Amino acid sequence: MADLAQATQQRAARTRWLLLAPALVILLIAASGPLLITLVYSFLTPGDYGGVEWQFSVDAWFNVVMQRDIFDDTLGFSDAHLSIFARSVKLSLMTTVLCLFFGFPTAYFIATRPKKQRDLWMLLIIIPFWTNLLIRTFAVVELVRNEGTVNTLLLWLGVIDAPIQMLYTEFSILVGMVYVYLPLMVLPLYAAMERLDFSLVEAAYDLYATRFQVLRRVIVPLVKPGVVAGSILVFVPSLGAYVTPRVMGGGNQLMIGNLIELQFGQGRNWPLGAALSITLLGIVMLALLLYVRAAGSEEPHRG
Numbered sequence: 001m002a003d004l005a006q007a008t009q010q011r012a013a014r015t016r017w018l019l020l021a022p023a024l025v026i027l028l029i030a031a032s033g034p035l036l037i038t039l040v041y042s043f044l045t046p047g048d049y050g051g052v053e054w055q056f057s058v059d060a061w062f063n064v065v066m067q068r069d070i071f072d073d074t075l076g077f078s079d080a081h082l083s084i085f086a087r088s089v090k091l092s093l094m095t096t097v098l099c100l101f102f103g104f105p106t107a108y109f110i111a112t113r114p115k116k117q118r119d120l121w122m123l124l125i126i127i128p129f130w131t132n133l134l135i136r137t138f139a140v141v142e143l144v145r146n147e148g149t150v151n152t153l154l155l156w157l158g159v160i161d162a163p164i165q166m167l168y169t170e171f172s173i174l175v176g177m178v179y180v181y182l183p184l185m186v187l188p189l190y191a192a193m194e195r196l197d198f199s200l201v202e203a204a205y206d207l208y209a210t211r212f213q214v215l216r217r218v219i220v221p222l223v224k225p226g227v228v229a230g231s232i233l234v235f236v237p238s239l240g241a242y243v244t245p246r247v248m249g250g251g252n253q254l255m256i257g258n259l260i261e262l263q264f265g266q267g268r269n270w271p272l273g274a275a276l277s278i279t280l281l282g283i284v285m286l287a288l289l290l291y292v293r294a295a296g297s298e299e300p301h302r303g
Contacts, residue, residue: 035281042274050268060271064279081259081276088255089283091170092239095177096185099234100227102178103185107226108219110186111193122190125183133180137247140176141167144248168250176248177238184237185230192226193219232291236284256280 042060044052067078110121128136143149146163154160166172196219204214220227242257249255254262256276263273 038274038277042271042278044271046269046271050270052270057271060269060275063272064275084254084256084259085283087170087253088239088257091174091177091245091255092235092241094174095181095238096231096235098174098178099182099185100231103182103189103230104227107186107189107193110190111196112198118194125186125190128183133243134247136180137176137244140172140179141247144172144175167248168252170249170253172248173245173253173255176244177241180241180244181234181238184233188229188233189223189226192223192229196222228291232288235287239284239287240280 041052043056043058045055045057045059047053063078064081065078066075068075106125110118110125113121141148144166145151146165146167148167150166151160151163155163166175200218200222201214204218209217240257241255242261245253245255245258249258251258257280260273260276260280263269263276267273
């Protein structure tokens with residue numbers, strides 16, 4: 001009987017693997033395949049008119065952070081690339097912080113509404129996803145351009161004498177990315193707060209805790225998984241954002257995604273574009289690792 005049961009389990013396991021095989025093959029080809037091609041391209045020589053030549057070279061990886069002077073062939077850091085990397089990380093972190101700053105009270109407000117009203121509020125949060133990203137970005141452009149809503153209102157109120165240059169600056173990129181990615185912060189925060197036992201909050205108030213103490217010692221620790229998930233959902237896509245920096249930055253404030261597109265397009269340096277893509281992937285993986293370790297380091301203290 002034991003042998004029969006073991007044979008049955010083995011057949012069931014083989015059946016499950018056979019059923020999973022098509023999906024696994026598709027994932028392997030669709031996900032790992034392009035990544036492997038990109039990695040291979042990063043070690044090749046750029047073609048004269050785009051594409052690659054099948055000659056091994058590490059120049060692309062060298063040019064990610066270093067460059068040679070065109071006159072005396074001396075080595076130096078690639079200031080342009082490093083400044084773009086720094087700007088991308090800085091704006092992504094600021095976007096994450098601002099989305100958390102605005103998203104936390106928004107999610108708390110929705111979670112504390114009567115149950116019948118929550119669906120309506122969540123619908124209002126989700127509605128922007130029904131509109132194309134490019135259209136939403138141009139809507140923000142209409143707000144911050146020199147003849148836009150904000151400058152027109154400030155001029156009408158007499159606060160300023162001339163329009164403030166907001167478009168094509170880091171500020172406009174930041175505003176655009178916060179607007180685009182804010183729902184990605186609200187959704188996981190709301191999911192965490194909806195499961196929050198508010199009797200604990202009431203107990204804290206009964207023990208004469210202040211509002212700030214309740215927030216710091218009760219609410220934030222209990223909804224931390226939502227904070228971590230929302231931060232990841234905002235930081236990762238904002239780090240590789242292309243459309244919003246391109247439209248709001250006007251080509252003057254490049255981010256990593258724009259730099260990669262530039263190498264595959266006008267620069268015609270596919271190996272460098274591939275190396276930059278793998279570098280971006282490494283930064284994202286490092287950020288995810290730090291998030292996971294930060295979240296996991298406090299797990300023992302919750303018990």
